[in-house]
Structure formats: structure tokens, C-alpha cells
Amino acid sequence: MPPEPLTPERILEATEDVLRRYGPAKATVVDVARALGVSHGSVYRHFGSKAALREAVTQRWLDLSHAELSAVADAAGPAGPRLRDWLAALFAAKRRKAGDDPELFATYMVLVGENSATVERHIETMNGQLARIVESGVRTGEFTGAGTDPAATARALWDATNRFHDPAYAADWSAPGIEAAFDAVCDLLLRGLQS
Structure with a gap:
């Protein structure tokens, strides 16, 4: 059976495993190549540098949320419930990432710090989705x-809900009362939008 072709997706998956195992300070492109059974030059043919590879991993991680949240933002129905559902889906996704794989989450925290342009694009995408919900609610008079x-x-909503999606608050996400705090913030925001 011929070997699996080397694709950017396979490289990114292997990179996540290597980062999980060694952490961002010690993981190298040679480690990624070794995990794939290829030369490091083969990895560089897809990603021109270690920085490009790490940025692609960060982008992949952030993009995982975009599709799910976009579906919520663009769903039919009243804007208020969609806004609450969108914020709840964002919070749930962040909690899953922090809780299910804490080693990789910690690694991503470092990578996110290194790739501020990637993070800014992510925040722009998230704010764009929020703006679509707000625009819909304004258009319908809701x-x-x-x-x-x-x-x-949208930016004000993003900032007001920071505690529930900014990784800096990850330690709070499993605290007693966090769900009640989330509901209280959502209720307050929706009352303000609907007044």
C-alpha cells in the first residue's frame, strides 16, 4: 500500500500532536517531519518556515469555531434568541477546547500571543457574525x-462578554456560578438591545 500523500492538513494534525507532546518552546519542524516519517524539507515545501507552520496551526484552531458560529448567526428566526445561542455556542466551544485538551490549549495560548494578526482576523470574523445578528435585529425592529x-x-457585545470567550479567563470557565453569570450578562445585553 503506498504511503499517504503529504498534505497541509496531515502536517497540521502532526504539528498539533508534536506541540501537545513537547510544547511550543521545544517543538521543531524536525519533530513534525519525524512524526510524519518524512524529511523536514518536505514539511518546508508546504510551510516555508516554522513561524508559517505555527501560524497555520493557530489559524486552523481558530477557524474551527467559525463555521459552527456562522450557522447560528445566519439561521432563520428572531435575532434575540440567535444572539444568545451564538454567545452560548462560543462559550461552549472555548470551554471544550480548554477542558478537553488542556496541554494543547496552553500551547495555543502561546501561539496566539505570537500570531496577533491571526487573532485579529479571528476577532474580525467573530465581530462580523455578531454584526449580522445585530443588523437583522435592527432591520426587523427587534x-x-x-x-x-x-x-x-457587535464590538461592544464582544467586549461585554469577554469573560466567557477570552482565553485569559479560562480558569473561571469551570467555576461555580459561571452559567448564572453568563445568563445574567446575556439577559442584560438583550434587554439593552430590545429597549
Whole structure:
């Protein structure tokens, strides 16, 4: 049976395993190549540098949330429940990542710090999804307190819910009362948008 072709996806999967095993400070492209049974030059043909590979891993990690959340943002129905569902899905996804694989989550925290442009693109994507929900609510008359700039309102919603999605608060995500705190913030935001 011929060997599996070397694809960017296989390289990224192997890179995640290597980062999980060695951490970002010690993981090398040679380690990734060894895990795949190829030369490090083969990895460099797909990713020109270690930094490019780490950025691609970070982008892949952040992109995992985009599709699920986009489906919620673009679903039919009233904007209020969609906004709550979107925020809940974001919070659940972040909690899963932090709880299911803490070693890789810690590694990603380092990578996110190194790849601020990748993180900024992610935040822009998330705020774009929020803005679509806000715009829908304004258009239907559901969000009368949202103002005239959906992008500014989306950014305010993002900032107001920071505790429930910013990895800096990951230690709080399993604390007693966190669900009640999340519900209270969502209720407050929705009342403000619907006033």
C-alpha cells in the first residue's frame, strides 16, 4: 500500500500532536517531519518556515469555531434568541477546547500571543457574525436600542462578554456560578438591545 500523500492538513494534525507532546518552546519542524516519517524539507515545501507552520496551526484552531458560529448567526428566526445561542455556542466551544485538551490549549495560548494578526482576523470574523445578528435585529425592529452602527454594537457585545470567550479567563470557565453569570450578562445585553 503506498504511503499517504503529504498534505497541509496531515502536517497540521502532526504539528498539533508534536506541540501537545513537547510544547511550543521545544517543538521543531524536525519533530513534525519525524512524526510524519518524512524529511523536514518536505514539511518546508508546504510551510516555508516554522513561524508559517505555527501560524497555520493557530489559524486552523481558530477557524474551527467559525463555521459552527456562522450557522447560528445566519439561521432563520428572531435575532434575540440567535444572539444568545451564538454567545452560548462560543462559550461552549472555548470551554471544550480548554477542558478537553488542556496541554494543547496552553500551547495555543502561546501561539496566539505570537500570531496577533491571526487573532485579529479571528476577532474580525467573530465581530462580523455578531454584526449580522445585530443588523437583522435592527432591520426587523427587534433591536431598537442597538443604535445605527451594527459593527460598533457587535464590538461592544464582544467586549461585554469577554469573560466567557477570552482565553485569559479560562480558569473561571469551570467555576461555580459561571452559567448564572453568563445568563445574567446575556439577559442584560438583550434587554439593552430590545429597549
